[in-house]
Amino acid sequence: MTDADSRSRDPDDLRRRAGVRGDPDRDQHFLVDDRVLDRLPGYLPDDADRSHLLEIGGGTGALTDRLLAAGERVTVVERDRDLAAFLREEFADAVADDRLEVVSGDALGVALPEFTASVSNLPYGVSSEIAFRLLPLGRPLVLMFQAEFADRMVAEPGTPEYGRLSVSTQHYADAEIVECIPPEAFDPQPRVDSAVVRCLPRDPDYTIGDEAFFLRFVKALFTQRRKTVRNAIRNTAHISGLADADAVVAAADEDLLARRPGDLPPASFAALAELARETTEIGPGQ
Structure with a gap:
């Protein structure tokens, strides 16, 4: 043929x-x-x-x-x-x-x-x-x-x-x-x-230093999608690998912390992930 x-x-x-x-x-x-x-x-x-x-x-x-x-x-x-x-x-x-x-x-x-x-x-x-x-x-x-x-x-x-x-x-x-x-x-x-x-x-309209951590951080927070971002960060440190979740919460913007993961655009997740990397040690997580 x-x-x-x-x-x-x-x-x-x-x-x-x-x-x-x-x-x-x-x-x-x-x-x-x-x-x-x-x-x-x-x-x-x-x-x-x-x-x-x-x-x-x-x-x-x-x-x-x-x-x-x-x-x-x-x-x-x-x-x-x-x-x-x-x-x-x-x-x-x-x-x-x-x-x-x-x-x-x-x-x-x-x-x-x-x-x-x-x-x-x-x-x-x-x-x-x-x-x-x-x-x-x-x-x-x-x-x-x-x-x-x-x-x-x-x-x-x-x-x-x-x-x-x-x-x-x-x-x-x-x-x-x-x-x-x-x-x-x-x-x-x-x-x-x-x-x-x-x-x-396309390239995203934000910058991240560790893509693997960013994706793991997003995964972690969405396991608590009905919680506020504040509680989601604290409750999922074992997934994201954060050594000190409270330190991240203390450094984050209150407006972001009061929202729920399902309301955050990708750029906000990136900003939080970069703040977490700057604030505490990052382990492998689950």
Whole structure:
């Protein structure tokens, strides 16, 4: 099959040739809506570098097909060995032309290539872990998640969805939901709606000296999201690793201390984390 032919591969035909039906117990929900598949690569910014696209969870290749048409080279990571072998056979011409590499393995453990952007329908069971492997790399991302998870990624301070995930995501990128996807777009159908999130890397509008501590500090405070920041700092020193939480509280601005974690923008978390680093020793925490 030529590259021109590959651009119109039908997702149902691909599944028949692969001999698979999908397995919800293994987090296998194949995206089969041609219209959605055709739109996904287009959510990358017009000026995005498409010279090396990364796809996590290639499945039977319906999205791989579109990415080969949209980019110069594609690397697919697929944990199912049989599906990885099918992709190499189905797209043999692209593999031979060095336009496609299929990596067989878990996306959380394999070495990732120096990709320029990623478009992926992530396995939902590990979507958080994969997202936070990709986000720090500073590349444009178009990723599909469960809708509830996507809502939390893009949430604003003061909303019920805003939390640790929101702050962590927005620390790395401008994130927005670009499309909502119903269960009917998949086979087998998941029990939840899905959403496509576009993450465009950017430098935050604040400075931090220890990123690992900042993210741990955010995690700690959101375990006490209904408490005031004052009490959250004191109650979570075992998580954040603060040697003297009271010293941090004594040095912090009263207005911040009286608020709740869910009302603080990322910049306020950064200011508190930097104050904590200046005020007391920081251990590894939990």
